[in-house]
Amino acid sequence: MTSLSAYRLHTVSSGEGPPVVLLHGLTGSSSYWCKLAPQLALTRRVVALDLLGFGRSPKPRDVGYTLADHTASVAATLDGLKLPEPLVLVGHSLGALIALHYAAVYPRQVARLVLVAPPVYGSPGEARHYIRRSRSLPGFMLYGRFAQLACTTYCHFFNPLSRRLAPLYLPDLPKPVAAATTDHTWRSYSNSLLNVLERQNRQPCRDLGMTGAQVEILYGDKDALMARQRLEALSKCRQDVQITRLAGSHHLPLEHPRAVAAAVEAG
Numbered sequence: 001m002t003s004l005s006a007y008r009l010h011t012v013s014s015g016e017g018p019p020v021v022l023l024h025g026l027t028g029s030s031s032y033w034c035k036l037a038p039q040l041a042l043t044r045r046v047v048a049l050d051l052l053g054f055g056r057s058p059k060p061r062d063v064g065y066t067l068a069d070h071t072a073s074v075a076a077t078l079d080g081l082k083l084p085e086p087l088v089l090v091g092h093s094l095g096a097l098i099a100l101h102y103a104a105v106y107p108r109q110v111a112r113l114v115l116v117a118p119p120v121y122g123s124p125g126e127a128r129h130y131i132r133r134s135r136s137l138p139g140f141m142l143y144g145r146f147a148q149l150a151c152t153t154y155c156h157f158f159n160p161l162s163r164r165l166a167p168l169y170l171p172d173l174p175k176p177v178a179a180a181t182t183d184h185t186w187r188s189y190s191n192s193l194l195n196v197l198e199r200q201n202r203q204p205c206r207d208l209g210m211t212g213a214q215v216e217i218l219y220g221d222k223d224a225l226m227a228r229q230r231l232e233a234l235s236k237c238r239q240d241v242q243i244t245r246l247a248g249s250h251h252l253p254l255e256h257p258r259a260v261a262a263a264v265e266a267g
Contacts, residue, residue, distance in 0.1 A: 006069075006072035006073045006075065006076035007052055007057070007058045007060060007063075007073045007076065008058075008073070008076055008077050008080060009049045009050055009051065009052060009057040009058075009073055009074065009076075009077040010030070010049070010050040010055055010056035010057045011030070011047055011048065011049050011050075011077060011081070012030045012037075012047075012048045013045065013046065013047050013048075014037055014038070014041040014045075014046050015037075015040065015041025015042065015043070015044055015045050015046050016044075016045055017043050017044040017045055018043075018044050018045070018084070018087070018088070019044065019045045019046075019047060019083040019084060019087040019088070020040055020044045020045070020046055020047070020087065020088040020089075020090060020264055021047045021048075021049065021074075021078065021083070021087055021088070021089050021090065022036070022037065022046065022047065022048040022049065022090050022091075022092075022095075023049055023051060023074065023089070023090070023091040023092070023095030023096075023098055023099050024048070024049075024050075024051060024054070024055075024092055024093075024094075024095050025092045025093030025094045025095050025096075025117075026093060026094040026189065026192060026193060026197070027054070027181040027184060027189060028051075028054065028055075028092070028093075028094075028095070028177070028180065028181065029050050029054055029055030029056070029177075029180035029181075029183055030048035030049060030050050030055055031055070031176045031177050031179075031180045032048075032092065032177050032180070032253065032254075033046075033048045033253060034174055034176060034177060034254075035174075035253065035254055035257040036090075036253045036254075036257040036260055036261060039257050039258060039261040040261055040264060043265070044088075044264075045083075047081065047083065049074065049077060051070060051073075051074075051094075051095065051098070051192075052065065052069060052070050052073040052188070053065055053184055053185060053187070053188020053189070053191075053192065054183060054184045054188060055180060055183050055184075056183070057073075059184065059185045059187075059188050061187060064191055064195060065187065065188055065191035065192045065195055065196070066191075066195040066196070067097065067098065067101050067195065067196050067203065070098045070101075070192070070196065071098060071101050071102050071105055074098065074102055075102065075105075075106065078109075085108065085109045086108065086109055086110055086111035086213075087109065087110060087111065088110075088111060088112045088113075088114065088264055088267065089102065089103060089110050089112070089113050089114075089213075090113075090114045090115075090116065090260070090264060091113075091114075091115055091116065091118070092116045092117060092252075092253055093116070093117050093118070093119055093225070093250065094119070094192060094196055094197060096115040096116060096117065096118035096119075097118060097119070097120075097196055097197070097200070097203075097204060098196070099113060099115060100113060100115060100118070100204055100207045100208065100211070100215075101203065101207050103207070103211040103213045104206070104207035104208075104210035104211045105210075107210065107211050107212055107213070110211065110213040111213055111214065111267065112213055112214045112215075112216075112264070112267035113211070113213045113214065113215045113216070114216050114218065114260065114263045114264050115215065115216070115217045115218070116217075116218045116219075116252050116253060116260060117218070117219050117220065117223055117225065117226065117250050117251075117252060118204065118217060118219075118231070119131075119197055119225050119226070119227075120200065120204050120227060120230040120231055120233075120234060121197070121198070121200055121227055121230060122200075122227070122230055124194075124198040124199060126227060126230075127197050127198040127200075128143070128198065130224070130225050130226070130227055131193075131197070131225065133224050133225075134223075134224040134225040134250065147186075147190075148186050148190070151184075151185075151186040151189060151190075152185075152186050162182040163179040163180075163182050163183075164179070166178040166179050166181055166182055167179060172251075173251070173254070174254065177254070204234060204237075205233075205234065205237035206237075208234060208237045208238040208241065209237060209238060214240075214267045215238070215240075215241045215242070216241075216242045216243075216244065216263050216266065217231065217234070217241060217242070217243045217244070218244050218245075218246060218252055218259070218260060218263055219231060219243070219244075219245055219246070219252075220245075220246055220247070220248035220249045220250060220251075220252050220255070221245050221246070221247055221248070222247075222248060222249050223248070223249055223250045224249075224250070225250050226250075231243065244263070246259055
């Protein structure tokens with residue numbers, strides 16, 4: 001059952017067959033899967049979601065964008081789609097933490113989890129250290145009042161212009177993916193950052209113990225967001241978790257879509 005405050009999310013579907021659901025990372029959208037989804041759609045029904053507060057999904061002001069809020073909205077959306085269960089759930093970065101929690105709350109609904117670059121941290125301070133080091137966004141847009149002003153101005157008031165400019169400062173991303181990084185609000189961004197990424201409090205370890213799904217974790221050897229010692233510690237939470245390192249950055253679904261697709265099909 002989902003909470004009454006859960007929101008139905010925007011979805012993009014393709015292909016036919018057993019279902020696989022894709023959850024993007026912070027500042028992302030369903031467009032992030034532009035290279036992986038066609039690979040999976042050859043044999044599966046692929047459903048990519050815009051997470052709560054991002055992309056074309058609702059951006060309510062009355063929620064905290066906690067892990068529970070994100071999970072409830074994913075659940076409400078999948079309930080409405082009536083997908084055959086159990087399904088495969090793929091999450092990238094922030095979406096990996098949400099996917100893992102979803103599988104813990106709804107263990108009968110998920111057969112396999114593929115967690116790509118899950119940002120597991122031991123404390124808020126450690127999270128901020130890796131986030132700043134990664135340069136995933138320009139530094140002035142990460143934290144603080146100036147970041148709030150920049151986000152509100154750039155992502156809201158001048159969104160059409162910001163979508164055109166985003167590929168210039170995110171040249172390593174495909175243009176549609178870069179453009180969609182502006183489709184959020186300061187509240188959805190900052191609260192998701194705080195409540196999901198920073199305030200983990202060993203939640204990923206607890207969630208691993210609560211799901212019976214097969215779990216494979218993929219990460220890039222050049223991923224500056226990855227606290228590898230924390231990732232390796234997850235294997236102690238559940239010994240059958242498979243962890244695979246690939247040559248790449250934080251964006252393995254864009255760099256190695258066939259390898260990620262193979263991980264989905266491995267189960």
